[in-house]
Amino acid sequence: MGGGAAAIPDSLAACRRLDQADPLAALSRRFRLPAGGVYLDGNSLGPLPRGAEAAVRRATAQEWGRSLVGGWNADDWIGLPARTAARIAPLIGAAPDEVACADSVSVNLFKLAAGALALRPGRRVILMAEDEFPTDGYMLQGLARLRQDICIRRVPADGLSETLSADVALVVLSHAHYRTGALADLPGLTARAAGAGVLTLWDLSHTAGLAPVGLDAAGADMAVGCGYKYLNGGPGAPAFAFLARRHHAAFENPLAGWMGHARPFDFAPDYIPAAGAARLMAGTPPVLSLTALHAALELFEGLDPEGLLERSRRLSDLFLARAAPTLEAHGFRCVSPARREARGGHLAFAHPHAYPVVQALIAEGVTGDFRAPDLMRLGFSPLFLGRADVWAAADRFARVMETGAWRDPAFSEKQRVT
C-alpha cells in the first residue's frame, strides 16, 4: 500500500495473480456487479452492496411494514442520520459530531454557504472556481438572489489563492474535479484561506470514500459530499455536511427544520438548534434511502482511505499503460493530471467522438460516462474493481476503436446521461 508507482502487470495472468494476493479484492464479492461487465462509473453511481440490498428489504418489510410509526423508536430511525454520519466521519478525517447526514449535496451547500456569510459579517463575496461542478454554482447564485447584498466571484481554479481578499467570506471548491479528477491542494488552500480570514467549503463528492480527506487535520471549516458515488449509498442517497467544531456554537442553519432542533418532539414554537453538526439537518430524512447508505458504509469498516486511493491509482496506472497505444492511435487527449499524485479516482479523455465511443463501450459491457461536450470519463473505484477488470476494459476499448464499432449509428444519438 506504500506510495509511488508499483510495477504494472503485463499480462492478464499477472493481473489475476495480483488480484488474488490483494486483501481488498475480496470486497468485490460484497457487491452485486454485472456479470461479465466492467463498471467504470462508480464515481457517478456506486454499485449495489449486498448488505444494502438486505438492509433496504428489512427496512421496508420489517421496519416500515411491522413497526409502522413505532420504527422511529424500535428501529431507531430517529438515530439513523447520526449513525450514518458517524460512519462517514472517519472517511473524511472528521469527528462524528462534526458531520450530519441529510438532504442533497446542493441543499447542504446552500445551508453552509448561507451560514458562512453570517460567520463573516461584512464580507460579501463567495469565491469559487469558474469550472466548478455546475449545481454548486447554481445554489450560490440562488443564495445571492435571495440575499441580494452578496456576490459570487468566479475565478480560474489556480487563481483562487491570489483572490482571497478581505471582502471574501467563503471559498467553495471541489476536492476532486468532476471532469478531470484533479485533486485540489486541500490543506494548502485551507491554510491560505484561514490566513486571510476566509472560510473554506469543500465539495467532497468525488473524494469521500476514495481518498483521505483530512478535514480536521487541515483545519477546514465546512464540507459537503455525496452519498451515491464512492460511498455506494444508492441512487440519490442522502448527502452529508461537515462543520468544524469551532463553528458549532455560532453557526445558524437557514433551513432550520425540526430534525435539526435540539428537542424536535417538544413541538416548541421557537427553533433551538441541536448541538453539533446535527443542527445541519432540516426535514424528516428519507429512511429507505438513508438505510441503504448506512448499510453501504459498513464496507469501509477498518479500511484506510490512503490505501484505497493508492489502489485506485494502481488501477488507473494500469489502464493508462495498457490503453496507451489505443489512446494515442485514435487521438484521445487525457485531461486528467499526468502526475499520479494529483489524480483522483477517475480519468477523463477528450475526443471529438467521445459520445458514441462511450455508448459503444457500454454495449461491450464497459460502463463509463460521457461529459459534454467531448469527455469520456472512466472511474477506478477501489472497492470493487480488480486489475483483471481494468485489463479487460482496456482490451475492449482497443477493440471498439480498432473495429470502428463506435461508428454504429445506434450510438450516435445523444441521450440523457448522468
Next chain:
Amino acid sequence: MGGGAAAIPDSLAACRRLDQADPLAALSRRFRLPAGGVYLDGNSLGPLPRGAEAAVRRATAQEWGRSLVGGWNADDWIGLPARTAARIAPLIGAAPDEVACADSVSVNLFKLAAGALALRPGRRVILMAEDEFPTDGYMLQGLARLRQDICIRRVPADGLSETLSADVALVVLSHAHYRTGALADLPGLTARAAGAGVLTLWDLSHTAGLAPVGLDAAGADMAVGCGYKYLNGGPGAPAFAFLARRHHAAFENPLAGWMGHARPFDFAPDYIPAAGAARLMAGTPPVLSLTALHAALELFEGLDPEGLLERSRRLSDLFLARAAPTLEAHGFRCVSPARREARGGHLAFAHPHAYPVVQALIAEGVTGDFRAPDLMRLGFSPLFLGRADVWAAADRFARVMETGAWRDPAFSEKQRVT
C-alpha cells in the same frame, strides 16, 4: 358517499356487514397491516402498501443492481419525480405541471416562502397562525434570519383574515391542523388573501390523500405537503410542492439545484429554471424512497377525495359514538371540531394522562400517538381501516380505561414518539 352523517352501526356484526358492502374496504388488502392490531396512526406514517414493497425491492435489486447508473435512463429515474408529482396533482386539485416532488416539507416551504417574497416586493411580512406545525415556523424563522429585512407575524388562526394588511406578502397555514385535525377554510382564506394582494401557502400534510383540496379551484398560490402520511409513501418519503401556473414564469427558487435546471445534463455554468413547477426541484432525489411513494400513490387511482373524506368521517363518527361513555367517564376532552364538516382525518383528546393511555393502547394493539403536553391523537385513514377496526379500537380503549391498565408503570416513562 353523500354528505351528512349516515346511520352509525350499533354492533360489530353491523360493522362487518357494512365493511363487506363497501367497495373501498377491499383496498385494505393492498397494505401490509399488523395482524390483530388497529392502526390509528396513518396520519403520522401510512402503512406499507404491498405495491410499494415490491417496487422498492425491484428498484434496489433490478434497477440499482443491474441497470446501475443506466437506471437514470433505462428505469427512468430522471422522470420519477415528475411521474410522482403527476399522481399527486389530482389529489390536491392541481395540474401535473403545477406540482413538484422533492426534498422535505420543511425545505419546500422555505423555497416557496422565499420565492413568494420576491413575487411581492415591498411587502416584508409573512403571516402565520401561532399554533402552526412548529417546523413550518422554524423554517420561516430561518428565512427571516437570512433575509433580515422581513418579519414573521404570528397571530391566532382565527385572526388571520383580519391581519391581511398591505405589508403582508404571504400567509402560511395548514389545511388541517396537526393537533386538532380542524380543517381551515381554504377557499375562503385564499379569496380574502387574494383580495388583499397576499399570496397563500397551504401546508397539506394532513389533507393530501385524505380530503379534497381543490387548490386550483380556490385560486391558491402555493402549497406543500407530506408524502408519508395519508399518501403512504414510507418513512421520510419525499414531499411535494405546488406552485400555481400563473406564478411559474416569475418564480425564483432560491434552492436552485441542478434537478430544477432546464437542461441539467448540459452542465452549463448558469442556472436556467425548468418550465413549470419542476423548477422547485433542487438536488438529486432519493430514488429508493421516491420509488416507494410513487408506487404507493397507485392506490389512489380512480378514487375520489370527497369519498375518502366522507369514509374517514364515518369512521371517526363511529369512534366518537362507541367511545363516548369511556371518554366521558374518564374525563377526555375532544379538542377536534364538534361539527363533522370541520373535521379532518384525526381526532384529538386532551387528558392529563394521555401519555400512558396511548402507550397502554399500543400494548393492546391500537396504535395512536401522543402529542405533548396532553393529547391522545387517533387517525382514521380511509384507505385501510374499516368499521370493524374502529369498533375494536373503541372496545380496547374502554378496556384500557376500565381496567386501569394505563396505570402500569411500564407506560409512564416518556420516550420519543413521532
